[in-house]
Amino acid sequence: MPTTAATPHIEVERLEVHFGAVPAVRGVSFSVMPGEQLTLLGPSGCGKTTTLRAIAGLEHGSAGEIRIDGKPVYSARKGVNIPAEKRGLSMVFQSYAIWPHMSVFDNVAYGLRVRRAGAAEIREKVERALGMVQMGAFADRRASALSGGQQQRVALARAFVFQPSVLLFDEPLSNLDAKLRADMRIELRDLQHRLGITSVYVTHDLEEALAMSDRIVVMRDGLVEQTGTPDEIYALPRSAFVADFIGSSNLIRGRNRPDLAADGLIALETPSGQVIYGSAYGRPVGDELTVSVRTVHLRLSPQRPAGERNVWPARLEKTVFQGDFTQVHVRWGDQPLIARCAALDPLPAGQEVFITVDPKRVVLLGA
Amino acid sequence: MSATAASAERWSAQRLVGYGVAAIAAVLVLYPVFYLLQAAFDVGDPQTRPPTAYGLDNFQVLLNYPRIMLNTLVVSFAATAMALVIGFVMAWILARTNVPGRRAFEQLMAVPYYLTPLLGALAWSMLGSPESGFVNQVWRALGGSDHLIDINTPYGIAWVMALFEGSVAFVMIAAVMKSMDPSLEEASQVIGASRLRTMLRVTLPLVVPGVLGAAIFVFAEMLGSFAVALVLGTPNRYYVITTAIYQLIQQYPPRIQLAAAMGTSLFAVMFLMLFVYRRIVTRGSYVTITGKAFRPRVADVGRLRYVLFGVCMLYLMVAVVLPIATLLYASVQKIAVAFPAADNFTLDNFRAAASMNAVGSALTNSLLLAFATATIGIVLMGLLAWLIYRSRLPGAGLIEYVVMFPQAVPRLVFAFGMMWAWLVFPIPIYGTIWLLLIAYLTVFLPLGVRTIAGVMLQIDKSLEECAQMCGAAWTFRLRTITVPLLAPGLIAAWLLLFIASMRELGASILLMGPHSKVITPSIVESWFGTASELTATLALIQTGVVAAAMIVLVAVTRRLGAQLVE
Numbered sequence: 001m002p003t004t005a006a007t008p009h010i011e012v013e014r015l016e017v018h019f020g021a022v023p024a025v026r027g028v029s030f031s032v033m034p035g036e037q038l039t040l041l042g043p044s045g046c047g048k049t050t051t052l053r054a055i056a057g058l059e060h061g062s063a064g065e066i067r068i069d070g071k072p073v074y075s076a077r078k079g080v081n082i083p084a085e086k087r088g089l090s091m092v093f094q095s096y097a098i099w100p101h102m103s104v105f106d107n108v109a110y111g112l113r114v115r116r117a118g119a120a121e122i123r124e125k126v127e128r129a130l131g132m133v134q135m136g137a138f139a140d141r142r143a144s145a146l147s148g149g150q151q152q153r154v155a156l157a158r159a160f161v162f163q164p165s166v167l168l169f170d171e172p173l174s175n176l177d178a179k180l181r182a183d184m185r186i187e188l189r190d191l192q193h194r195l196g197i198t199s200v201y202v203t204h205d206l207e208e209a210l211a212m213s214d215r216i217v218v219m220r221d222g223l224v225e226q227t228g229t230p231d232e233i234y235a236l237p238r239s240a241f242v243a244d245f246i247g248s249s250n251l252i253r254g255r256n257r258p259d260l261a262a263d264g265l266i267a268l269e270t271p272s273g274q275v276i277y278g279s280a281y282g283r284p285v286g287d288e289l290t291v292s293v294r295t296v297h298l299r300l301s302p303q304r305p306a307g308e309r310n311v312w313p314a315r316l317e318k319t320v321f322q323g324d325f326t327q328v329h330v331r332w333g334d335q336p337l338i339a340r341c342a343a344l345d346p347l348p349a350g351q352e353v354f355i356t357v358d359p360k361r362v363v364l365l366g367a
Numbered sequence: 368m369s370a371t372a373a374s375a376e377r378w379s380a381q382r383l384v385g386y387g388v389a390a391i392a393a394v395l396v397l398y399p400v401f402y403l404l405q406a407a408f409d410v411g412d413p414q415t416r417p418p419t420a421y422g423l424d425n426f427q428v429l430l431n432y433p434r435i436m437l438n439t440l441v442v443s444f445a446a447t448a449m450a451l452v453i454g455f456v457m458a459w460i461l462a463r464t465n466v467p468g469r470r471a472f473e474q475l476m477a478v479p480y481y482l483t484p485l486l487g488a489l490a491w492s493m494l495g496s497p498e499s500g501f502v503n504q505v506w507r508a509l510g511g512s513d514h515l516i517d518i519n520t521p522y523g524i525a526w527v528m529a530l531f532e533g534s535v536a537f538v539m540i541a542a543v544m545k546s547m548d549p550s551l552e553e554a555s556q557v558i559g560a561s562r563l564r565t566m567l568r569v570t571l572p573l574v575v576p577g578v579l580g581a582a583i584f585v586f587a588e589m590l591g592s593f594a595v596a597l598v599l600g601t602p603n604r605y606y607v608i609t610t611a612i613y614q615l616i617q618q619y620p621p622r623i624q625l626a627a628a629m630g631t632s633l634f635a636v637m638f639l640m641l642f643v644y645r646r647i648v649t650r651g652s653y654v655t656i657t658g659k660a661f662r663p664r665v666a667d668v669g670r671l672r673y674v675l676f677g678v679c680m681l682y683l684m685v686a687v688v689l690p691i692a693t694l695l696y697a698s699v700q701k702i703a704v705a706f707p708a709a710d711n712f713t714l715d716n717f718r719a720a721a722s723m724n725a726v727g728s729a730l731t732n733s734l735l736l737a738f739a740t741a742t743i744g745i746v747l748m749g750l751l752a753w754l755i756y757r758s759r760l761p762g763a764g765l766i767e768y769v770v771m772f773p774q775a776v777p778r779l780v781f782a783f784g785m786m787w788a789w790l791v792f793p794i795p796i797y798g799t800i801w802l803l804l805i806a807y808l809t810v811f812l813p814l815g816v817r818t819i820a821g822v823m824l825q826i827d828k829s830l831e832e833c834a835q836m837c838g839a840a841w842t843f844r845l846r847t848i849t850v851p852l853l854a855p856g857l858i859a860a861w862l863l864l865f866i867a868s869m870r871e872l873g874a875s876i877l878l879m880g881p882h883s884k885v886i887t888p889s890i891v892e893s894w895f896g897t898a899s900e901l902t903a904t905l906a907l908i909q910t911g912v913v914a915a916a917m918i919v920l921v922a923v924t925r926r927l928g929a930q931l932v933e
Contacts (some may be wrong), residue, residue: 056832056836057835058832058835058836059788083835084832084835085835085836085837085838085839085840086838089836089838090836091832091836093829093832095827095829097827097829097832099830099833099834099848099852100852101851101852110837110839114837114839114843115838149624155833157838158833161839164836168836191780197933305568
């Protein structure tokens, strides 16, 4: 949860990073409050990892400023660039980066030894940290003899044992299998709460981002696409890209029909003459509109349901059974739509069905 | 702002070391090259330095020596052709057929390379010289007349060179064959092409760039090779460019400017060829070279596999067993002949070698030098590898070019530049063992940096970055993470540098002084000055030292391999 403290812990301001002539980050700004977990989310190549590494000090910026606790650690204008080891941050790497020539204990103790802690203090802190990640029994193991999940836990303990002010995570779960990933997600979130540490987390996995973050920054092509809480990002995507990337969405384009609008809703007419009611959420309403409807928000029934707004007859084209839900492809006029329905009775292709959607769930996208 | 100041300081420590080693490498490489070029373009009075006039006259004079150019081309082409045949046949047998003992053969293929062409030349000279060669003695004993083979000919020289360079060609061609995705061939067969058609239309075109690359590389090496032509060519006054350069420097009065022009032309040609080679290799025209490891498709060749086994054995026989056996045979005789009388056998040669002061001091010097070169080398070259491939300091790419430069210059030519450069150096190190140390450190820069970089690039960068994120400063990281992880690579590089120094000839022969003799040039001196039996003994002693280092190297790389798999 964002605390009430007013000063952000980390501020990134108009950051740019170039690799040679290739821009990887093209002017990114956001801030992280103390104790907050912020996630940089986006497809590969969007600049999220580069941004994280620039905060860490492992990548040189080419413009902009990064401040930690109000002090610039990187500033193109002031010519400041504090090396990574002096920034007082810590990081968990995608590859775990467990040193194969050391024991588990020595791996975790490294940061404390760098800080010249006493032997007794090291022993106590390392044991506590290993206990917190449930690796207490493995202290004397050679690090190379651990499984992927165990290495990940050791990497985590190593990252927080010396009480850094910030933890950075570079896709730490992406090398684990799906089941373990789901467990670790919850564990990581708990641990972050217990430590109360500010963290910046990079992932391309939507579920991970939604489950773990206080706030999400969606990135694309080196730019910030949208910033908000997981709820906001999910419920109110600002662009077609976010709508599509954050869970699957149906995008519907049409002409604004203010004459039909009522009850604070907007109305748009598709090229084939269908009318949809949706919500603008305070966004500017132009002439040509695009709305996003999540596939899970489309409801399907063989009989015409009660109500009159956003009830459309459609023809069912095919169903794809996917376990927890069934993906239903329907055709509404000349617009194909996808709905995800839980516990749907099997329906034959070609059947006439009715689809309904709450106008609140029909979200107007920004220009 | 104090943190910023401290950080700037810290940065500059890292930078200082980085640019420090870069500067050392640049001086080592460029200082001699400068003097080589200066001498090549010096058309003034040869007795005065610095030169009084510059021009291209020296290169014009080169045209008066068409014989040498022709000889060089004949020998290089013949040797390249033979080496490629050896390399291709061996690569195909060992990479693509189920010949018995593939694994063992693959390991053994490195042995000819480590035996050194000099040893081969000495042994083959004893085997194949027209009068006293063992083979010809046997031939006459069997009733033949005159001689069966004559090793003191261009093709003899090429033959010995090819035997040893064949293992280099093998490594390069085998790498191409192994990295070829077998599914490319399988795809052709699945759609109905015959085996022959697949071979001609798919396999061959895929392998051609690799073989072409190997051909250029091998040819460039042949142009610069020295030892074999020295041993087998000079007795008949048959000179190639390297031996001609050596002759021009050694004769009285020396013709330094002409030698420099020859050396410059030679390295210009080699440089161009290696440039073309790199272009071919890096252009990526072969999709076959990917990071993916394939299990190459091994063809079952039926009965033929025993024939192929024989071919492999034959190569190792003529390249390894026969030369060593010949030297051994000669070293235990008073006068080396094919059919010695019982009382001709003796251990005197070994006794003589052990008691001769010259031999003792040459061997001691060589061991000392090899030890110092390897030890200083891994520090210098380790830092250079780190600087080039890891530091991301500006200018790292340029440093890579400088460091790899000696690769393109024959060691004899490089040593010539060094001789000329360090003669005028204010500190009198010319003729001392120190100059040899500097020379070795320079000419082996590419070898050491490449070996260490090979291991360095396999170490995930995040291992070092993670230490940095834990707050460790550069020197602390280096000590606790980088060096321990790099240890097997550093040890391998140490041994390679040790071996290379122990057998170095081209640079040493020009640079050693009367009081700083080293072993390989001493073997050559002994060959031309004293008896061949003693020479054989010396060559065996040197081979023994190198072999011991080799065995340790193999053991270390095995362990390294196991560790990387882990």
